[in-house]
Amino acid sequence: xxxxxxxxxxxxxxxxxxxxxxxxxxxxxxxxxxxxxxxxxxxxxxxxxxxxxxxxxxxxxxxxxxxxxxxxxxxxxxxxxxxxxxxxxxxxxxxxxxxxxxxxxxxxxxxxxxxxxxxxxxxxxxxxxxxxxxxxxxxxxxxxxxxxxxxxxxxxxxxxxxxxxxxxxxxxxxxxxxxxxxxxxxxxxxxxxxxxxxxxxxxxxxxxxxxxxxxxxxxxxxxxxxxxx
Ligand code: APR
Numbered sequence: 001x002x003x004x005x006x007x008x009x010x011x012x013x014x015x016x017x018x019x020x021x022x023x024x025x026x027x028x029x030x031x032x033x034x035x036x037x038x039x040x041x042x043x044x045x046x047x048x049x050x051x052x053x054x055x056x057x058x059x060x061x062x063x064x065x066x067x068x069x070x071x072x073x074x075x076x077x078x079x080x081x082x083x084x085x086x087x088x089x090x091x092x093x094x095x096x097x098x099x100x101x102x103x104x105x106x107x108x109x110x111x112x113x114x115x116x117x118x119x120x121x122x123x124x125x126x127x128x129x130x131x132x133x134x135x136x137x138x139x140x141x142x143x144x145x146x147x148x149x150x151x152x153x154x155x156x157x158x159x160x161x162x163x164x165x166x167x168x169x170x171x172x173x174x175x176x177x178x179x180x181x182x183x184x185x186x187x188x189x190x191x192x193x194x195x196x197x198x199x200x201x202x203x204x205x206x207x208x209x210x211x212x213x214x215x216x217x218x219x220x221x222x223x224x225x226x227x228x229x
């Protein structure tokens with residue numbers, strides 16, 4: 001089976017009602033990154049950080065559903081070995097049925113010990129508050145990679161990218177590293193797609209097909225084409 005490797009970003013979940021970060025109505029227009037998504041924020045005002053993620057987690061538990069793009073990728077598993085590397089902290093790829101999903105920036109539905117980062121817990125509901133503790137008695141934090149923190153899964157993501165027969169970049173501004181650098185590890189000869197209605201930061205790379213369309217529209221068509229090729 002040919003291997004399709006996908007790098008997805010906030011744009012793939014936009015049609016599910018999840019806000020992107022850098023678009024005109026994106027999250028970083030109304031929130032200062034350093035106040036909600038950094039270790040400094042956590043030290044200075046953990047209540048505000050928890051509230052920021054509680055709002056997003058509540059939406060994920062109660063409202064948000066996968067869209068046609070997530071489902072098209074899941075369906076490709078019938079014909080391809082599909083590996084998804086996502087910058088998203090939602091679980092919409094998994095909800096749609098994708099089996100191989102690597103989260104680069106953490107997972108919203110998980111909480112982690114502040115005493116031992118290996119202690120990660122699946123959350124049963126949306127709320128995480130001050131006073132919620134791990135088994136060692138330390139405060140729990142969102143299982144999110146904040147700005148300024150290292151990206152533990154990047155080595156694995158590089159290895160996966162190197163093995164791709166087809167590579168797709170979907171719904172990301174390609175501004176945040178190391179994720180944006182993954183294309184550099186992809187075999188230059190293989191077919192690559194960049195699907196984003198506002199694709200701007202276009203990597204200077206061979207065999208890259210740019211599709212300026214919403215993921216929910218473009219992906220079902222691309223998936224169909226790939227299957228009959
Ligand atoms: N389909 C595909 N792409 C879309 C759609 C859509 N329906 N709607 C918007 N987009 C595109 C935008 O054009 C933009 O290029 O999605 C991209 C979203 O970019 P960002 O908001 O920068 O999100 P992302 O690239 O995922 O951000 C990377 O930055 O803040 C951090 O940790 C956060 O994982 C995130 C990382």
